[in-house]
Amino acid sequence: MIFGANGDLTKRKLLPALYRLAYDRRLSAGFAVVGISRTPMTDEAFREKMLEAVKEFSEDTTFDADVWKAFAAGLFYVAGDIGDQALYQNLAGRLAEIETLRHTGGNVMFYLSTQPSQYARAAQGLGGAGLGKGSGWRRLVVEKPFGHDLASARELSDRLHESFDESEVYRIDHYLGKETVQNILAFRFGNGIFEPLWNRRYVNHVQITGAESIGVEGRGAYYQEAGALDDMIQNHLLQVMATIAMEPSATFRAPSVRDERSKLLRSIRPMTPDEVRQNTVAGQYGPASIGGKDVPGFRQETGVGPHSQTNTFAAVTLFVDNWRWAGVPFYIRTGKRLAKRVTEIAIQFNPAPLHIFDHDGAGSAPNLLIVRIQPEEGISLKFLSKRPGSGMTLRPVSMDFNYGSSFGERSPSAYETLLLDAIVGDATLYTRQDMVEASWGVVEPIQNVWRESPADFPNYAAGTWGPSASDAMLARHGHVWRKP
């Protein structure tokens, strides 16, 4: 059951992912989708609308009319207001019909693809109508943001727990569904050669970049309330960091893996206000010309106030207080309208202890391991090699593993992976309440300082790698940002 079935996420991601799962015969024959939204619509109209969405937004998937026909027979629609208890009575009746018709065995997954302010109300409505329990399993999938600070995250969890047990709540972070993020675990814990290097003795620092080249693209009003820190770092990038830095789990089962992620997040040192001023940078893009095309600054975007203090760029330096990572800086940056769209993790190793090959530093570039999450998923290892010819001149070279070309087969989208995991009850890649709270524990002190000290925005031009203060932040530790 998808709440917000008329929204963008359903059209662009959820339905194409479900269709692809059907195409790959990953869904059982009686699988059904109930779309819920305020707009009155018949089942048939909903099917037509979803057909258009699947055709438009399915990537790398051939449209198969027969597969669609069978899939569409399981699509239903219920109109109603989330705040209206009558909706849930209606849903209960419709669910009973569908169970009889499709033999779903009473298993129901509720997907909240609505405004975050409606999550608690929807969960409460479902619980009130007795839909939180049934003859089969019940699961509640919630999209980010999970609160806007620690207190609101706790409050949201409390409200969800009134109707659903924590084990039934699946907080989705689509970054964790990406193949390369999962591959980090395979890379680290499936190979014997890397893990011995994965610690403060060999790793100099880690850079995590989540950059977008586009602006807010009409979402100015929403983004103005969130900002880069809350929208990206609090959830996606801290989860990526946790995956990169966590201890090996004893098994690859959800509780073990989530325990280790959570432990890592709790080990991140919370910052004092002084540390926030030294180790974080907020930014907001101004107007610029990119490739000859004039693009507006954030404050000129539709729905954004002319004096907005929203951060469209955030960079932070974090330290992990455990034996493995003590003293190793983790630099995280994210932003809108940066030079290019790229999400990468770069692990920079310590240089060789003695530079015997040259004296001006040209031959002493550090080893880098780069995990590319998007757009081209893969892993690269940068090392030095002798340039052919006379003399001992060293040059950096790169050994690349490209996910797409190495396996020659399509990678499932993050939503395909995560939806299927939720259907089969595997919560490994979902975020648990304690992880959410630990993330807010890291971000909240930063929020507080930024809120108290208005910034002189805009401080970076669109199409660049962010404000110069961000470079200065790394320079204080003797490091420089990579240009991915």
Next chain:
Amino acid sequence: MGTTVAPEQILKELSELWVDSGKQGQAEGGTGVLRACSMTLLVMAEASEDTQSLGETIAALMPEHPARAILVRLSGAGDRSLTARVYSQCWMPFGQRRQICCEQVEIAVSDAALADLRSVVLPLTVPDLPMIVWCRSTRLLEMAAFWLIADMARKVVLDSASAPDAAGILQRAREVVERGVMLGDLSWTLMTRWREMLAQVFENQQNAARLSCVSSVGVEWGGSRYIPALYLGAWIRDSLAAVDVNPALHLSRAADEDFLRVRLTGEGIAAVLERQDDRMVVTLNGQSQCTNLPQPTDYLLMREELGIVRHDPVFEKTLASAAQLAHPIDK
């Protein structure tokens, strides 16, 4: 308003290029293509330059210096306009079954749009590898927009001999080096073989013993060889000064085109180096020997420059000296 370029679109096309090349390679029964890259090479040339010849030069550099090559063609005056196209350059190494390919991006830009170029080039640079700018149009050195791009580069290579004002270009180059920019000059690269040959003369202990007797250094030049002559003269003078020998330096102009001859004379020593067709002739106290000296091409010079991605203190010192020696000449 003229045409614009979307860097994201170029990156997408580059990505698709590899997928297509890979599929094509496999379809032809091969094992796909190998992507090779050791740098980003940004070549900035006037649109009036021979496209084919320049393309061949860049292609010839790729096997030894595989790069993402970005060729910027400067269309001069006109509307603010940028256009781009993407293609690949592949070759099959001898004895192997897999093609090696490099990416190439060609961008046409008017002077008015030069300031927009940085925002296009920035996302196109290959991460973690050096970017080398080959500036084939010395007028760019006077344009602030060029330096916005050059500031992103590890090294800027130019050919000062192509500039109309020798004194001006050397002075400008010197200022650039003093700002910390790693600079290369193909007119200096041209002198590598000359310097090697002259140094070899004094590897002989008897000749080395007469080094202190050198009282006069003469460099004759013709045609476009004024700046190489300045470099050579400055280098010899500086090198001798380092061992407390301070001969008089004379630069004189010859009538022949592209002529260059250097003469060191003093009590008991007369060494002359000069080019004769494809050979260098070294005459020492009347006895001559010759060695192969191919006519310099952009490919040969650039190939050497791309191998030196570090500061060259000898060049930087010589540049400073040559800039002091230079004076305006009639071309």
